[in-house]
Amino acid sequence: MSVYTVPDQSGKYGNFGGRFVPELLMPAVLELEKAYEAAKQDKSFLGELNYYLKQYVGRETPLYFAERLTDKAGGAKIYLKREDLNHTGAHKINNTIGQALLTVRMGKRKVVAETGAGQHGVATATVCALLGLDCIVFMGEEDIRRQALNVQRMELLGAEVRSVEGGSGTLKDAVNEALRYWVNHVEDTHYIIGSVVGPHPFPMLVRDFQAVIGEETKRQILEQDGKLPEKIIACVGGGSNAMGMFYPFVEEEDVSLIGVEAGGSGLETNKHAATLTKGKVGVLHGTLTHLLQDENGQIEEAFSISAGLDYPGVGPEHSYLQSIDRVNYTSVTDKEALEAFELLSRKEGIIPALESSHAVAHAMKVAGEMSKDQTIVVCLSGRGDKDLRQ
Amino acid sequence: MGKVKLEKALQERLSAGEKIFSPFIMAGDGGLDILPDRIKFFEENDAAVIELGIPFSDPVADGPTIQAAGSRALANGTTLAKVLDILEVTKLERAIPVVIMTYINPIIAFGVEMFAKMCAKAGVDGVIIPDLPMEEERLVAEALSRRDIAFVRLAAMTSPQERLQELAKRTEGFLYAVAVTGTTGARREHDAYVSTFLQELKTYTETPVLAGFGVSTGEQARALSEYGDGVIVGSKVVQLLHEGNLAEISQLIAESRSLKV
Numbered sequence: 001m002s003v004y005t006v007p008d009q010s011g012k013y014g015n016f017g018g019r020f021v022p023e024l025l026m027p028a029v030l031e032l033e034k035a036y037e038a039a040k041q042d043k044s045f046l047g048e049l050n051y052y053l054k055q056y057v058g059r060e061t062p063l064y065f066a067e068r069l070t071d072k073a074g075g076a077k078i079y080l081k082r083e084d085l086n087h088t089g090a091h092k093i094n095n096t097i098g099q100a101l102l103t104v105r106m107g108k109r110k111v112v113a114e115t116g117a118g119q120h121g122v123a124t125a126t127v128c129a130l131l132g133l134d135c136i137v138f139m140g141e142e143d144i145r146r147q148a149l150n151v152q153r154m155e156l157l158g159a160e161v162r163s164v165e166g167g168s169g170t171l172k173d174a175v176n177e178a179l180r181y182w183v184n185h186v187e188d189t190h191y192i193i194g195s196v197v198g199p200h201p202f203p204m205l206v207r208d209f210q211a212v213i214g215e216e217t218k219r220q221i222l223e224q225d226g227k228l229p230e231k232i233i234a235c236v237g238g239g240s241n242a243m244g245m246f247y248p249f250v251e252e253e254d255v256s257l258i259g260v261e262a263g264g265s266g267l268e269t270n271k272h273a274a275t276l277t278k279g280k281v282g283v284l285h286g287t288l289t290h291l292l293q294d295e296n297g298q299i300e301e302a303f304s305i306s307a308g309l310d311y312p313g314v315g316p317e318h319s320y321l322q323s324i325d326r327v328n329y330t331s332v333t334d335k336e337a338l339e340a341f342e343l344l345s346r347k348e349g350i351i352p353a354l355e356s357s358h359a360v361a362h363a364m365k366v367a368g369e370m371s372k373d374q375t376i377v378v379c380l381s382g383r384g385d386k387d388l389r390q
Numbered sequence: 391m392g393k394v395k396l397e398k399a400l401q402e403r404l405s406a407g408e409k410i411f412s413p414f415i416m417a418g419d420g421g422l423d424i425l426p427d428r429i430k431f432f433e434e435n436d437a438a439v440i441e442l443g444i445p446f447s448d449p450v451a452d453g454p455t456i457q458a459a460g461s462r463a464l465a466n467g468t469t470l471a472k473v474l475d476i477l478e479v480t481k482l483e484r485a486i487p488v489v490i491m492t493y494i495n496p497i498i499a500f501g502v503e504m505f506a507k508m509c510a511k512a513g514v515d516g517v518i519i520p521d522l523p524m525e526e527e528r529l530v531a532e533a534l535s536r537r538d539i540a541f542v543r544l545a546a547m548t549s550p551q552e553r554l555q556e557l558a559k560r561t562e563g564f565l566y567a568v569a570v571t572g573t574t575g576a577r578r579e580h581d582a583y584v585s586t587f588l589q590e591l592k593t594y595t596e597t598p599v600l601a602g603f604g605v606s607t608g609e610q611a612r613a614l615s616e617y618g619d620g621v622i623v624g625s626k627v628v629q630l631l632h633e634g635n636l637a638e639i640s641q642l643i644a645e646s647r648s649l650k651v
Contacts, residue, residue: 010525019525020494022451024546024568026523026553166457172448179450184572186548282495283521284448296469297499298447 004250006320011200013320019199020283025179028186033201035106040208045101052097053212056130057087059094061213063220063377068347069360073367076230076374080350081217083241083381090353090382091213091241092123096192098209100127103190110134110189114178116143116171116237117307118150119353119382120194125159135159138177142169143307150386168301171311175285195238196315199286203243203315210244217377218248225375231256231366234379235358236329237273237309239318241381250326259318260362262304263331273302275314276322276329289316305334306354306387336361341384353382392538396439396487396515396563400598400619403438410564410600410620411611411646413627413639414441414491416459418468420631425473426480431636433486435643439564441518441622442477444470444492451520453575455625459632470496470505477512489516489542489563497530506533516540516563524556542566547587558594567591567618569601575625576606580614588617608645621646 006013011033019029039045053059061082070078083091096113103111111133115121121137128135137154141163144151154161167173175193182191196203196210221229232249234242236259249255264272272278279290284299292300292312302312321327332340337354340361345351352360356379363378370376403410413432417425432440445460445468452460470492477488490509497505497519509517517539522530527541534541540563545554548571558565569584570577584601591599601614602622611621623642630639 019523020521021523022520022546022568023523023544023553023557024451024548024571026525026546027548027550166461167447176448176450180453180573183451187571280499282498283493284495285450286521291495293495293499295499296471297496298464299495 006317007200007204011204013317014323016288016316016319017200017203018288019286020288021199021286022183024183025186029199031106035102036201036205039102039105045105049098049101053094057093057097058085059212060216061085063217063224065224066348069344070367072347073364075367075372076370076376077225077372078363078367079221079229079375079377080380081213081245081377083213083379084350084352084356084383088123088126089385090119090123091210091244092120092194093126094212094244095194095206095209095240096120096123096127099190099192099205100131100133103133104131106190108188108190110185111192112136112138112178112181112185112189113192114138114171114174114194116174116310117386118143118147118154119308119386121159121161122150122153124192125154125157128159129157136181137161138164138174138181140164140169140171140174143171143174146307147386171307172299179285195240196243196317197238197285197287197313203287203317206240207243207247207317210240211247213241213244213379214246214248217245221375221377228252228255229375229377230370231258231376233258233260233359233363233376235260235309235355235381236276236314236318237262237311237355238313239315241379243315243317245379246321246327257327258362259327259329260358261329261331262306262309262358263333264303266333267331271303272331273304273309273311274331275312276318277331281319284313287316289319290314305337306358308353308355309358330362332358332361340364350380351384352380353384354387356381391513392510392515393540393562394538396489396540399487400438400564404598404619409615409647410438410598411643412439412441412600412620412622413437414443414622414624415631416443416445416456416463416628417473418445418463418466419459419628421466422468422472422476425476426483428631429484429486429488433484435640437486437643438620439487439489441489441491442473444473444490444496446493446496449493451573453573453625455576455629456574459628470500474508474512477514481513487515488513489518490514491518491520494519494522494529502530502533506537506539509539510537514539516542518542518544518566520544524560544568545591547571547583554591555594558591558597561595561597564598564600565591565595566622567599567601568603569614570604572603574603577604580604580610584614585617588614592618608642611646612648615646
């Protein structure tokens with residue numbers, strides 16, 4: 001494939017992406033873009049980011065050869081990129097540390113964020129504690145109930161957790177409320193969005209901060225396996241761990257990239273979060289992308305056993321990668337994800353997040369059809385302790 | 391019809407030394423069947439132009455009052471298609487200009503071309519889309535322009551001078567000056583900077599400048615009209631309609647327009 005250069009100047013990934021925000025937010029969005037472009041070129045910023053990623057987050061994370069899982073599948077070798085071993089237990093902190101450093105660079109001292117399951121909220125509260133920033137996290141009331149432990153963690157870290165009562169009380173509503181808060185406090189507050197969604201430059205900068213996952217993986221797999229893998233598999237809700245994993249491999253045509261969405265109770269039911277497979281193109285939260293919506297353009301509720309995939313939209317770059325046939329998107333049901341959750345725990349002693357279990361489930365499906373000299377890398381985006389109560 | 395009608399209606403008011411009062415109502419709040427009566431009510435009370443909201447499930451520029459009205463309207467089965475149907479059927483019954491305000495997604499789902507066409511057919515004179523900044527407006531601007539429908543731009547207090555000048559240049563019908571740094575909804579007072587902001591906008595354009603967001607009393611309306619050409623009152627009108635308090639709305643309109651220049 002030719003050189004991969006999206007997004008363009010206007011934040012477009014082909015027809016997707018863009019900046020669909022009220023005029024009031026436009027100056028902040030443009031300021032962020034400028035600050036990020038400058039930071040990217042600034043050695044001291046990158047040095048600081050790398051310092052925290054190494055000494056605070058605990059990177060690099062291992063690429064682990066899951067031998068017992070490989071035996072069980074009876075085909076391709078399965079490697080796990082252990083993002084669950086990051087500080088706070090998921091890939092989310094790769095992005096929050098980057099955005100928090102940008103916040104400081106822009107001279108802002110206040111941060112707002114949304115969270116679904118609480119992982120991004122905890123990762124945001126953590127870096128705000130580290131850098132002495134004020135932090136408000138919006139969370140749906142239903143999610144607050146489901147993820148009480150993460151609420152306690154955020155509060156212990158000094159963040160204020162605000163309950164969102166509108167809508168279905170889940171991630172989508174938390175994003176709405178965080179955006180409204182930002183509209184009302186844009187002059188002194190930065191919005192640390194948790195995935196590759198939202199108006200440009202968010203999908204780009206979150207991707208770039210998460211790309212460390214794919215960059216490390218590339219180096220590690222060459223060291224350990226002597227060649228690039230045949231397949232890379234990651235789960236997709238908003239799609240930040242997948243984007244971070246895929247991005248450094250997009251130009252490697254021989255590596256097949258597979259995104260796994262939450263199939264919920266099954267795609268034939270209305271209870272799923274398979275945005276790319278079943279959604280239609282529209283605008284939500286500032287970006288043009290695939291959405292679960294009715295024929296009148298009203299956004300529908302997503303459904304998944306995993307709160308982190310429970311989002312009716314998806315990052316615009318995923319829509320683009322699907323449109324150019326570079327990434328295949330598929331789905332795995334709640335039941336299949338739960339089986340993979342138990343399987344990985346039993347076989348390898350690793351309790352995966354329910355989100356990541358979707359990627360593991362798909363890997364188990366396809367590994368058996370591949371030969372033993374072939375390789376699959378699975379992005380294990382987070383750990384599963386948080387999901388035990390479910 | 392369309393842009394010309396809207397511009398003419400506003401100009402007539404201003405030439406007569408009046409200030410403009412524009413209510414925002416949420417279509418389908420209280421039921422779709424009462425929409426024609428509500429439009430008639432504002433026409434009889436001498437409002438200059440009606441902003442008609444089409445509900446969207448995720449209205450990020452709106453505060454709690456308009457969010458709640460939108461949810462009620464959606465629960466009533468309100469859709470863009472149904473509202474346009476009603477406007478078309480009742481087109482001859484009204485003289486007051488109507489401007490549709492909605493988020494971009496319902497328009498995309500309806501089809502941008504189809505939207506412009508049906509708006510023209512239904513006698514819609516202008517369109518406001520709060521989540522469509524200049525950078526993205528080519529998505530709809532041409533389709534609206536071909537049908538002579540005014541595409542009203544919003545200006546914000548956070549916008550730097552060059553953006554304000556560009557918005558003032560591009561706007562059609564009127565310029566919507568967002569009078570708060572925030573979402574819609576009643577507020578006790580406006581920032582002192584608003585008057586400077588409105589005065590600045592007035593120097594950039596001949597098109598009327600209307601202040602909206604956070605206007606809920608006659609006193610506020612008069613204060614803002616002193617520097618601009620009038621006000622848009624949303625949350626307060628929506629709340630009073632929901633309570634069935636039409637008398638207070640009439641009074642609010644009268645008070646808002648009582649400043650003569």
